[in-house]
Amino acid sequence: EAQVTQNPRYLITVTGKKLTVTCSQNMNHEYMSWYRQDPGLGLRQIYYSMNVEVTDKGDVPEGYKVSRKEKRNFPLILESPSPNQTSLYFCASTELGVSTDTQYFGPGTRLTVL
Amino acid sequence: GQQLNQSPQSMFIQEGEDVSMNCTSSSIFNTWLWYKQEPGEGPVLLIALYKAGELTSNGRLTAQFGITRKDSFLNISASIPSDVGIYFCAGQKNSGGSNYKLTFGKGTLLTVNP
Numbered sequence: 001e002a003q004v005t006q007n008p009r010y011l012i013t014v015t016g017k018k019l020t021v022t023c024s025q026n027m028n029h030e031y032m033s034w035y036r037q038d039p040g041l042g043l044r045q046i047y048y049s050m051n052v053e054v055t056d057k058g059d060v061p062e063g064y065k066v067s068r069k070e071k072r073n074f075p076l077i078l079e080s081p082s083p084n085q086t087s088l089y090f091c092a093s094t095e096l097g098v099s100t101d102t103q104y105f106g107p108g109t110r111l112t113v114l
Numbered sequence: 115g116q117q118l119n120q121s122p123q124s125m126f127i128q129e130g131e132d133v134s135m136n137c138t139s140s141s142i143f144n145t146w147l148w149y150k151q152e153p154g155e156g157p158v159l160l161i162a163l164y165k166a167g168e169l170t171s172n173g174r175l176t177a178q179f180g181i182t183r184k185d186s187f188l189n190i191s192a193s194i195p196s197d198v199g200i201y202f203c204a205g206q207k208n209s210g211g212s213n214y215k216l217t218f219g220k221g222t223l224l225t226v227n228p
Contacts, residue, residue: 004156031214042117042202042218043157058215090156094214103147103216105156 002027004106006091012112013081021076021109023091029104031094032074036060036087037108043090049074081113120203120219127193128227135201135222136187143205146179146186147216151200160201161188193226200224 004025013019025032033048035058045058049068063085065077074093078085088110094103120137127133137146145164149157161172163179163186170177176189186203200223204216 033215035216035218040220042120042220043204043216044117044218045215048215092156092216103159103214105158107156108154 002104004091004093004104006089006106006109008109009107010110012114014114015082016080019078019081019111021078021089021091021111023074023076023106024072025074025091025093025104026072027093027095027104028071029093029095030071032068033058033092034064034066034074034076035090035092037090038087046076046089078111081111083113085111086113087111118203118205118217118219120222122222123220124223124225126225126227129194131193133190133193133197133224134187135203136185137203137205137219138185139205139217140184142183143207143217144183145206146177147204147206148175148177148186148188149202149204151202151221152198157202190224193224195226195228198224198226 007022030051034046035043037043044060046064047058047066049055052071055066055068088108090108091106118137118139147162148160150160151157161170161177166183167181168179174191200221202221203219
């Protein structure tokens with residue numbers, strides 16, 4: 001079954017404590033992306049990756065890092081989380097060169113930073 | 115980053131009624147997408163539109179890609195309780211080799227009264 005998985009699904013943490021949200025896809029997709037969803041703002045892209053070792057900033061990259069050492073994994077790293085990073089995070093993946101109806105979203109990670 | 119103007123923000127309707135929502139942008143997109151999000155889940159693609167003027171249906175859902183490529187609408191006919199959710203429009207610029215970023219509207223919250 002085609003899947004994008006995220007872990008953890010829920011996380012409550014404190015300001016400054018480094019955390020990583022994992023994302024994994026089993027579809028051999030080249031392209032992966034992270035979005036955050038906030039009330040009244042819709043989804044905004046944080047970072048994206050076109051392939052292994054190729055990453056770039058989206059619209060709201062401040063305070064986040066990513067890495068893409070393997071094709072299937074695209075972790076989102078918050079080195080020093082702050083309360084304004086409290087949000088719902090979604091990972092997505094798609095195969096390059098085909099229509100966008102192959103873009104899959106993960107189930108989301110709800111992060112609260114106290 | 116740019117966002118799309120999606121309206122209405124919310125709708126409260128009776129079962130059986132038709133629903134219409136739309137998105138507009140100040141810039142051109144090459145692809146328009148409509149997603150539905152249910153509580154606790156990631157967005158799920160409903161309809162993808164690839165050509166200006168295109169009208170596409172998926173069951174009771176119909177969406178159109180505006181001629182100017184700066185707008186799109188989604189209609190739901192004969193609504194049922196399971197149509198409840200947040201509907202998002204998304205545009206993609208699809209430039210070859212570049213970010214496949216989706217630019218999202220802020221969403222339309224649909225409530226259907228049985």
